[in-house]
Structures are given as structure tokens and as C-alpha cells.
Amino acid sequence: MAGVRNSEEIDINGASDDVFSPKPPESTEECQESCTFEAPDDSEVQERKLAGETQLPSTNDTAQNEINEELDDSKEYNTEEFENAEMLAKNPDDDEDLYMYEENANYEEEVQQVEHEECDDNREDRSRTSNASQLARNLKKRSIKWNSHLRSMSVQVSDSSLIEKAKTLAPLFSSGKHKGQAGRIGVFGGSIEFTGAPYFSSITALKVGADLSYVFTIKDAAVVIKSYSPELMVLPFLDDPDAINKIKPWLDRLHVALLGPGMGRADSTKQTFEAIICLCRSKNKPLIIDADGLFFVAQNPDILKDYPAPVILTPNKAEFARIVGDSNLEGPKVERAKPFLEKTGPSVTIFCKDAEDEIITLGNTIKLTGGGSGRRCGGQGDMLGGAMSTFLTWALEKNLPPAVACFAASKLTRDCNAQGFVKHGRSLVVTDMIQEIHSVFQENFELK
Numbered sequence: 001m002a003g004v005r006n007s008e009e010i011d012i013n014g015a016s017d018d019v020f021s022p023k024p025p026e027s028t029e030e031c032q033e034s035c036t037f038e039a040p041d042d043s044e045v046q047e048r049k050l051a052g053e054t055q056l057p058s059t060n061d062t063a064q065n066e067i068n069e070e071l072d073d074s075k076e077y078n079t080e081e082f083e084n085a086e087m088l089a090k091n092p093d094d095d096e097d098l099y100m101y102e103e104n105a106n107y108e109e110e111v112q113q114v115e116h117e118e119c120d121d122n123r124e125d126r127s128r129t130s131n132a133s134q135l136a137r138n139l140k141k142r143s144i145k146w147n148s149h150l151r152s153m154s155v156q157v158s159d160s161s162l163i164e165k166a167k168t169l170a171p172l173f174s175s176g177k178h179k180g181q182a183g184r185i186g187v188f189g190g191s192i193e194f195t196g197a198p199y200f201s202s203i204t205a206l207k208v209g210a211d212l213s214y215v216f217t218i219k220d221a222a223v224v225i226k227s228y229s230p231e232l233m234v235l236p237f238l239d240d241p242d243a244i245n246k247i248k249p250w251l252d253r254l255h256v257a258l259l260g261p262g263m264g265r266a267d268s269t270k271q272t273f274e275a276i277i278c279l280c281r282s283k284n285k286p287l288i289i290d291a292d293g294l295f296f297v298a299q300n301p302d303i304l305k306d307y308p309a310p311v312i313l314t315p316n317k318a319e320f321a322r323i324v325g326d327s328n329l330e331g332p333k334v335e336r337a338k339p340f341l342e343k344t345g346p347s348v349t350i351f352c353k354d355a356e357d358e359i360i361t362l363g364n365t366i367k368l369t370g371g372g373s374g375r376r377c378g379g380q381g382d383m384l385g386g387a388m389s390t391f392l393t394w395a396l397e398k399n400l401p402p403a404v405a406c407f408a409a410s411k412l413t414r415d416c417n418a419q420g421f422v423k424h425g426r427s428l429v430v431t432d433m434i435q436e437i438h439s440v441f442q443e444n445f446e447l448k
């Protein structure tokens with residue numbers, strides 16, 4: 001859970017308004033102010049926790065004292081639990097959010113228990129009741145503070161200009177618009193093994209705000225995917241002997257094609273995948289390529305050479321290593337991506353999914369951190385790809401660069417994960433994250 005970065009990879013000599021060559025803020029302090037998506041004050045909490053401090057910092061002494069008192073109270077109440085909390089706070093890692101959440105859950109349970117006991121014992125033990133009430137109030141206060149801390153761990157970005165641009169992405173509602181104008185997305189994927197992946201992508205594209213979402217899949221997966229949602233239009237063309245001719249008339253209508261989720265890696269699928277890219281090339285169709293689509297790109301990067309429209313590749317760490325032809329999973333990604341990006345040309349952006357998401361173009365990187373939780377459920381990359389498809393449609397409509405869509409998709413996914421985790425904890429699955437889209441979108445991308 002890193003803080004804001006003053007990314008060294010950004011070209012500081014470039015034009016200031018260009019998201020690919022932004023001027024980094026001069027000091028870390030300034031960077032925190034300009035780059036935090038929300039509640040920048042609380043970034044200090046993270047720094048101090050990383051430094052091993054167990055008490056939460058606050059903007060004023062009174063608040064600090066209040067928190068300290070609460071921590072003292074809870075120590076009296078349950079020393080063992082507090083010691084565990086101290087231990088976790090000294091070892092912050094991916095599980096830190098989990099720790100915060102579990103603390104909240106435990107304390108809320110305790111509050112309920114104490115309140116229940118208050119009722120039962122009311123007549124018998126008035127002094128105990130009054131202590132319990134005080135404790136319950138303290139615990140509630142603490143729980144609220146920790147919830148707000150969780151909210152503050154939101155996405156931070158090393159290029160603040162993306163934040164403002166992302167806020168302008170969503171089209172205004174208007175009775176003059178017809179169905180389809182807010183986005184027609186095509187997701188090409190699904191196989192007999194993986195029917196969930198294209199569903200997560202396409203339903204997310206819709207819920208982010210596209211009007212129409214199509215899934216192009218194989219015959220045996222089509223009925224299954226249709227059964228997940230009547231909102232999706234599912235076309236069983238991918239394994240059709242005449243696949244390209246069947247896809248062609250639909251492709252014209254798409255704003256963005258997302259290729260790869262759950263597609264599988266069969267040789268026959270690879271041929272269809274490459275034929276779809278050629279078709280998209282002939283129609284200047286913007287592309288997002290994910291999952292198994294990246295597996296095919298790794299085998300034949302030339303397929304994207306001098307592509308005439310924006311292409312975003314969305315590898316996870318392992319897929320990134322595969323496309324850049326690198327057996328090493330570590331090291332600065334912007335350097336490792338260079339030979340690949342030189343080969344494909346300037347239309348390609350790589351969005352590398354990781355603890356720290358990175359938007360990489362030739363020689364430049366923008367890093368995104370924060371949000372999320374310790375919970376990594378399968379399908380959140382598919383969700384991100386679907387969100388990115390809709391955001392990319394809108395970005396291109398407004399002549400904004402693909403990086404804005406990348407930022408918006410990352411922000412949305414990470415916040416849906418964080419918010420979903422507060423409700424579901426370890427049980428969080430990607431369907432729960434999708435349920436959070438409306439409120440996260442409302443808070444971050446709707447004009448107020």
C-alpha cells in the first residue's frame with residue numbers, strides 16, 4: 001500500500017498538459033496535495049503505520065487524544081486483541097485492510113454484545129451498565145473513524161491531471177440521445193472452460209454506463225452466458241466456420257472491442273483472434289486486449305504493429321512478463337516494456353495490473369496505488385477490462401488519451417474492491433464488486 005509517488009519515469013521535459021509527459025510536482029508534499037484522489041490528509045496515516053506506529057495520526061491534538069483514549073479503553077477491555085492489532089500494525093502488508101476491517105467487525109460485535117448485556121442486567125448492575133455504555137460509545141466512535149480511514153485509502157496517481165480529466169468522462173444525460181450513443185461494447189471471449197470472464201467484462205461495461213454490450217463467444221458457451229444476464233446480447237460466432245463474415249456486420253457498430261477474457265488458448269482460437277484483429281484494423285476499431293488475447297499477442301506482437309487506432313493491453317504481472325518476453329517478474333516495467341512498444345508503435349498503451357497499477361507508453365509510466373483490499377478474487381481483471389471499454393469509448397469521444405480511461409478503470413475497480421470488502425470481507429467475490437459500481441461511480445465520476 002504505497003503512497004503517492006513522484007514517478008521518476010515521467011518525462012519532465014514534456015508538454016505539461018499531456019498525460020504522457022506530465023510535470024511531476026516538485027516536492028512529495030505538493031505531490032500528495034495534487035495527486036490524491038480523495039481525502040489526502042489521511043495519507044499520513046499510512047506513512048505512520050508503515051513506520052510502525054500503532055496510534056492513528058490526526059489533524060489536531062484533540063482528535064489525537066480522543067483516539068488515544070479509545071485505544072487505551074480497548075486495551076483495558078481486551079488486551080490480547082489489542083496486542084494482535086499492534087503486531088499487525090507493525091507489519092503492514094496486504095492484510096492491513098483486512099486487519100482494519102476485522103477490527104471493526106469485532107468491535108461492532110462487542111458493541112452489540114455489550115448493549116444486549118446492558119438490557120439483561122439493567123436492574124442488577126447499574127455501575128457495570130454505565131461502564132458498558134461508555135465503552136459502547138467509544139467503540140462505535142472508533143469504528144466510525146476506522147471506516148473513514150478505509151475510505152481514505154483510495155487511489156492515488158502519479159499524474160494529477162488524470163483525476164480532473166477522468167471526472168469529465170461520463171456523458172451528460174439527455175433526452176435527445178438514442179440508445180447506443182453512450183457506448184456499444186463488444187467483448188470477444190469465453191470458452192467451454194471460462195464463461196464467467198466475458199460475463200464479468202460485459203456486465204461491467206453496461207453498469208459503468210455503456211448502452212449496449214455484446215458478447216462474441218463460442219456456441220457451447222453462448223447459452224450459458226445468456227443465462228447469466230438477459231441484458232447481454234450473446235452471439236455464438238467465435239467457433240463458427242464463417243466466424244469473420246458473421247462478426248463483420250456487428251463490428252461496424254462497436255465503439256470498442258475487448259478481446260480475450262476467458263477465450264482459451266486453442267490454436268483454432270488463435271487463428272480467429274488474429275483474423276478479428278485484422279478486421280478491426282481495417283475498420284480502425286479501438287481495442288483492449290486482455291487475458292488469453294495477450295497470450296496470442298505474446299506469440300505474434302507484429303499483429304499490432306502500427307495499428308491505426310488506440311490499443312490498450314491489460315496484462316497482470318505474469319502476462320506482462322509474457323508479452324515483453326521476459327522471464328523475470330520483477331524490475332522497472334517501463335524499461336522492460338520498451339523493446340515491445342518500439343516494435344508495436346505508438347498506438348499501444350500497456351496497463352499493467354498489479355499491487356501498483358501502471359500505465360506504460362514508450363518511455364513513460366504513470367503509477368496508481370491505493371484502494372483495494374487484501375482480498376484478490378478471480379475476475380476482477382475482467383471487471384477492469386469491461387470498465388475500461390466504456391471509459392475508453394467516452395475518452396476517445398472527448399479526444400482524451402487512453403490513459404484517462406486506464407486511470408478511471410483502475411480507480412473504479414480498486415474502490416469497488418475496498419468498498420465491497422467492508423461489506424463482505426473474505427467472502428467478497430467479483431459479483432459483489434460489480435454491485436458497488438453505482439455508488440463508486442456516483443462518488444467519483446458523476447458531475448456534482
Ligand SMILES: NC(=O)C1=CN([C@@H]2O[C@H](COP(=O)(O)OP(=O)(O)OC[C@H]3O[C@@H](n4cnc5c(N)ncnc54)[C@H](OP(=O)(O)O)[C@@H]3O)[C@@H](O)[C@H]2O)[C@@H](O)CC1
Binds near residue numbers: 195316317
Ligand atoms: N470465472 C471465470 O470464468 C474466470 C476466468 N478467467 C480466465 O481464466 C483464463 C486464465 O487466466 P489466468 O489469469 O488464470 O491465466 P494466467 O495469466 O496464465 O495466470 C496463471 C499463471 O500466472 C500466474 N499469475 C497470475 N497472476 C499473477 C500475479 N499477479 N503475480 C504473479 N503471478 C501471477 C500464476 O501463477 P501461480 O499462482 O500458479 O503461481 C499462474 O502461473 C483466462 O481466460 C481468464 O480470462 C479469469 O479471468 C478468472 C475468472
Ligand SMILES: Nc1ncnc2c1ncn2[C@@H]1O[C@H](COP(=O)(O)OP(=O)(O)OP(=O)(O)O)[C@@H](O)[C@H]1O
Binds near residue numbers: 381
Ligand atoms: N495487490 C493488489 N493491491 C491492490 N489492488 C490490486 C492488487 N492486485 C490487483 N489489484 C487490482 O485488481 C485489478 C485486477 O488485477 P488482477 O491481478 O486481479 O487481474 P487478473 O489476473 O487479470 O484478474 P482475473 O484474470 O482474475 O480477471 C488491478 O488492476 C488492480 O486494480
